[in-house]
Amino acid sequence: LRLENALRQALERREFELHYQPQVSAVSHTFEAVEALIRWRHPTLGLVPPLKFIPLAEETGLIRPIGVWILNEACRQLTAWDAAGIKVPRVAVNLSARQFSPALVQQVAEALHASGLEASRLELEITESLLMQNPLEAVDILHQLKSLGVHIAIDDFGTGYSSLSYLKRFPLDALKIDRSFVDGLPLDEDDAAIAEAIMAMAKKLRFTVVAEGVETLEQSQFLQTKGCALLQGYYFARPMPAGELAGWMKGRS
Numbered sequence: 099l100r101l102e103n104a105l106r107q108a109l110e111r112r113e114f115e116l117h118y119q120p121q122v123s124a125v126s127h128t129f130e131a132v133e134a135l136i137r138w139r140h141p142t143l144g145l146v147p148p149l150k151f152i153p154l155a156e157e158t159g160l161i162r163p164i165g166v167w168i169l170n171e172a173c174r175q176l177t178a179w180d181a182a183g184i185k186v187p188r189v190a191v192n193l194s195a196r197q198f199s200p201a202l203v204q205q206v207a208e209a210l211h212a213s214g215l216e217a218s219r220l221e222l223e224i225t226e227s228l229l230m231q232n233p234l235e236a237v238d239i240l241h242q243l244k245s246l247g248v249h250i251a252i253d254d255f256g257t258g259y260s261s262l263s264y265l266k267r268f269p270l271d272a273l274k275i276d277r278s279f280v281d282g283l284p285l286d287e288d289d290a291a292i293a294e295a296i297m298a299m300a301k302k303l304r305f306t307v308v309a310e311g312v313e314t315l316e317q318s319q320f321l322q323t324k325g326c327a328l329l330q331g332y333y334f335a336r337p338m339p340a341g342e343l344a345g346w347m348k349g350r351s
């Protein structure tokens with residue numbers, strides 16, 4: 099309960115921050131996007147990772163106001179980078195199932211409007227299980243989000259139970275191969291088979307593929323050879339505070 103109360107106050111006290119992890123082109127390694135990842139800078143506990151508080155935020159419903167803050171902050175940060183001449187093409191934001199309601203469309207529209215960010219520079223990451231909880235409602239909400247112009251990606255792809263027939267019906271732009279399948283690349287034959295199958299299917303359905311958890315040059319090369327478009331992982335960069343991104347970009351050019 100103490101954690102719950104602290105979480106309740108954290109928004110007012112501005113204790114949340116977004117860190118950003120780069121995504122690069124698999125072919126050219128050029129910088130293409132960032133994924134926003136929330137952290138809680140607790141006054142005594144220090145930097146609390148999302149796995150320690152997002153589940154509680156989801157149970158208590160606090161994820162809804164926190165989710166609104168995340169959307170606004172990510173969009174604001176991109177336009178702040180624009181103003182500073184720092185070129186960050188796109189930001190991906192994670193959504194929890196509890197945020198995925200008809201109200202979300204208005205929240206996204208407002209975050210875009212308030213920041214002035216072009217909709218195509220915002221990507222929303224959702225999970226397969228979220229979509230499969232209520233596929234008909236999900237299709238409807240996704241179409242409304244798409245008509246705003248935002249991109250939609252399926253996060254942790256391959257770990258949920260999505261019906262492949264639904265993939266075709268959802269208006270999706272990208273699949274993110276879960277890092278559990280990237281781990282064993284290129285030598286583990288099962289991981290390689292799964293990663294290749296996802297990329298082959300994505301190509302037919304014209305989805306962009308993003309690999310997460312890329313930690314080695316070998317993984318990066320394997321994924322590029324098999325047609326993965328974007329790579330994200332410690333091999334390129336860890337998630338970092340917004341203020342460190344410009345330095346990271348400079349350091350690699």
Ligand code: G
Nearest residue numbers: 134135136147148149152168192193194337
């Ligand atoms: O940032 P980290 O690498 O510890 O992320 C761990 C988990 O927390 C991931 O599954 C990620 O999807 C989730 N997470 C991180 N940031 C956010 C966020 O802004 N919103 C939601 N809903 N989940 C997040």
Ligand code: G
Nearest residue numbers: 192253254310311312313330331332333337
């Ligand atoms: O579930 P989601 O994909 O949104 O969360 C991404 C999570 O993966 C974050 O916790 C992020 O810190 C973590 N992550 C990002 N890159 C790597 C990586 O190369 N290796 C590992 N082990 N974790 C990573």
Ligand code: MN
Nearest residue numbers: 133192223253
């Ligand atoms: Mn994600």
Ligand code: NA
Nearest residue numbers: 253254276310
């Ligand atoms: Na993921």
